[in-house]
Amino acid sequence: AQTVTQSQPEMSVQEAETVTLSCTYDTSESDYYLFWYKQPxxxxxxxxIRQEAYKQQNATENRFSVNFQKAAKSFSLKISDSQLGDAAMYFCAYRQAGGSQGNLIFGKGTKLSVKP
Amino acid sequence: GAGVSQTPSNKVTEKGKYVELRCDPISGHTALYWYRQSLGQGPEFLIYFQGTGAADDSGLPNDRFFAVRPEGSVSTLKIQRTERGDSAVYLCASSPGPGTGGRTQYFGPGTRLTVL
Structure with missing residues (x-):
């Protein structure tokens, strides 16, 4: 069974600084999708942000980017120029690409605090 | 269009009672998912609908839980003989369905269920 692990229960960053949230996953599949969700x-x-496993290029969305290391099964999220509104729980999630299995598998989350 | 909506926002009930939680997906989305999020945890999959049929109900914890989607749009999650352990936030998500564009799930604000 696939699993997702977020090893940092809490993280803190100074406003305007950069922070990286870690995520590792376990799967025997070669084709899948990875996501980062924010929950205020x-x-x-x-x-x-979303990453397709077959794409080698790391996904980027404005201040958010990922470091996807397929061999290491690692999918970290980098937030640049952190803003107060970035404070929230962040969840890493995995989804199998094929078959009827459509559900997301989530990690336990990382609580991000942003200090002014 | 409008996002995923869920009603009620909060529900307080007594142990042993029956509850219904409603989800209105994004218009045109054929896939609908229910998740349960306990305090301090990531969401856990309950059931997945593709159209009117339950494509995967492997996450339902026991036979007290049941969900329907009779017309392929609105879905209702039904919990019989509620127990205190059912207290959680119940999240609904929808996606366009099969195909590359259907890999992203869009979430509603959830229903917080409290069983006294």
């Missing part, structure tokens, strides 16, 4: 206190899960 409002509970709404918001997609931050």
């Amino acid at each position: 206190p409002s509970r709404q899960m918001i997609l931050v």
Whole structure:
């Protein structure tokens, strides 16, 4: 069975600085998708960034980028120029590409605090 | 269009009672998912609908949990004989369905269920 591990329960960053959140996963599949979701206190899960496993190029969305290391099964999220609004829980998630298995498998999350 | 909506936002019930939680997916999305998020944890998969049929219900914890999607749009999660351990946030997500564009799930704000 696939698993997702986030080893940092909490992280803190100074406003305008850069922070990296770690995620590792375990799978025997070769084709899959990886996601980072942000969950503020409002509970709404918001997609931050998505990576297709078959793509070697790391995904980037404005201040958010990933370091995808397929062989190491690592998928870290880098937030540049951190803003107060980035404070939230961040969840790493895995999804199998083929078959009928459509659900996401989530890690336990990392709580990010941003200091002014 | 509008995002995924869930009602009620909060539900307090007594042990042993029956509850229904409703999810309105994004218009046109054929895939719908239910997840349960306990305090301090990532969301855990419950059930996945493709159209009107449950394509995967392997995450339902026991037979007290049931979900329907009779017309392929709105879905209702039903919990019979509620127990205190059912207390959690229940999240609904939808996606366009099969195909590359369907790999991203869009979440609603969740229903916080409290069983006294």
